[in-house]
Amino acid sequence: MSNVYQATTSAPVNIACIKYWGKRNESLILPTNSSLSVTLSQDNLRSTTTARADPSFTTDRLWLNGKEDIIKPGGRLHTCITEMKRLRAEFEAANPDQPKIASFNVHICSFNNFPTAAGLASSASGFAALVYALSRLYVLPHSPEDLSLIARRGSGSACRSLFGGFVAWDMGSDDATGSDSKARQVAPESHWPEMEALICVVNDAKKGTSSTSGMQRTVVTSALLQHRISEVVPSRMAEIERAIADKRFGDFAEITMRDSNQFHAVALDTYPPIFYMNDVSRAIIAIITEYNRLSEQPKAAYTYDAGPNAVIYALTPNVREIAQLVLYYFPQAEKVFIGGKEVEAALPEGFNEAVAKRWEVGAVKGLIHTRVGDGPRVLSDRETLLNAQGTPK
Numbered sequence: 001m002s003n004v005y006q007a008t009t010s011a012p013v014n015i016a017c018i019k020y021w022g023k024r025n026e027s028l029i030l031p032t033n034s035s036l037s038v039t040l041s042q043d044n045l046r047s048t049t050t051a052r053a054d055p056s057f058t059t060d061r062l063w064l065n066g067k068e069d070i071i072k073p074g075g076r077l078h079t080c081i082t083e084m085k086r087l088r089a090e091f092e093a094a095n096p097d098q099p100k101i102a103s104f105n106v107h108i109c110s111f112n113n114f115p116t117a118a119g120l121a122s123s124a125s126g127f128a129a130l131v132y133a134l135s136r137l138y139v140l141p142h143s144p145e146d147l148s149l150i151a152r153r154g155s156g157s158a159c160r161s162l163f164g165g166f167v168a169w170d171m172g173s174d175d176a177t178g179s180d181s182k183a184r185q186v187a188p189e190s191h192w193p194e195m196e197a198l199i200c201v202v203n204d205a206k207k208g209t210s211s212t213s214g215m216q217r218t219v220v221t222s223a224l225l226q227h228r229i230s231e232v233v234p235s236r237m238a239e240i241e242r243a244i245a246d247k248r249f250g251d252f253a254e255i256t257m258r259d260s261n262q263f264h265a266v267a268l269d270t271y272p273p274i275f276y277m278n279d280v281s282r283a284i285i286a287i288i289t290e291y292n293r294l295s296e297q298p299k300a301a302y303t304y305d306a307g308p309n310a311v312i313y314a315l316t317p318n319v320r321e322i323a324q325l326v327l328y329y330f331p332q333a334e335k336v337f338i339g340g341k342e343v344e345a346a347l348p349e350g351f352n353e354a355v356a357k358r359w360e361v362g363a364v365k366g367l368i369h370t371r372v373g374d375g376p377r378v379l380s381d382r383e384t385l386l387n388a389q390g391t392p393k
């Protein structure tokens with residue numbers, strides 16, 4: 001039997017506290033500002049990918065959630081695969097004892113353990129898992145930082161999913177090749193393990209504007225974006241990094257909420273305007289704002305990406321209380337458990353109930369409780385997604 005060259009990996013979702021919104025170079029995916037995110041645990045949300053190289057494969061092929069995707073020449077998938085093959089070819093040239101597999105075609109099979117319909121961005125974890133799987137298939141010595149340069153070419157936010165914990169994407173200044181626009185770990189997950197996230201999956205009937213085209217329009221039309229890029233983000237990046245280093249949750253929360261607000265303000269300042277949040281999103285903002293009024297420092301931080309779902313960051317001792325509050329306004333069809341114990345709808349002492357109306361079941365169609373987590377993982381060959389023929393199992 002001939003050798004099987006393959007690897008299976010998983011990669012996490014990340015949710016930004018300082019948002020990436022805008023490119024200064026579309027093809028290299030170079031951002032107009034640096035950004036910072038929290039990597040969420042793969043125990044709850046992950047993309048899993050198998051990559052195999054074989055001389056019998058007649059072309060590169062990729063399947064996503066069971067459906068074959070076309071690898072368009074010059075497209076993002078094509079760029080990532082080509083770049084990884086280039087690194088392997090360099091590696092083979094430097095290590096003549098290594099098998100010559102760089103020229104083989106590859107089959108890649110990937111799936112997300114969360115439904116795309118949940119409206120959670122899957123491109124970040126997907127491209128991170130793809131690049132990481134190819135790096136393991138090719139046994140490359142490259143660091144996660146190096147690999148983040150390639151994941152970035154798949155989807156900007158994907159570069160941050162190459163690390164666990166708290167991750168910055170430094171915008172860099174090399175506009176010719178983008179060699180310094182890469183991810184950097186600010187702190188590992190072990191630094192602040194009390195950091196948890198409650199994702200409110202908000203019902204969304206309409207298909208919104210994609211991140212790629214939305215931010216393109218913002219760059220061309222929004223004057224407010226220019227102010228954000230030059231005056232706001234640089235100091236915010238420095239402040240949130242310090243807040244994370246010192247584990248000052250109140251400051252972390254305020255910066256996160258302000259930055260989500262500004263991202264959505266910039267979307268509104270786009271012409272024609274873009275709305276990602278809906279009435280449910282705004283009700284959750286009102287509820288978290290009232291909750292934070294009750295304590296000296298914020299105990300919860302909301303943030304929203306290019307859709308209506310809320311991600312609420314909070315520390316372990318406060319998560320149950322926040323989940324109770326969300327349940328009070330957004331009743332669930334199914335029981336919700338945290339730490340094995342059922343969560344009952346309740347309002348904290350002194351909470352002004354009138355800040356929002358109580359919604360019907362289904363307005364928030366699910367709650368996902370998770371925490372800060374680790375970077376990409378290598379899985380065993382038993383978890384391969386490809387059968388002996390190299391097609392999805």
Ligand code: DP6
Pocket residue numbers: 015016018019020021029035121123154155156157158211212213304305306
């Ligand atoms: C709002 O990374 O999806 O989630 O680079 O065009 O693929 P492309 O965009 P993408 O944009 C993510 C935007 C965001 C903010 C963030 O994750 O920083």
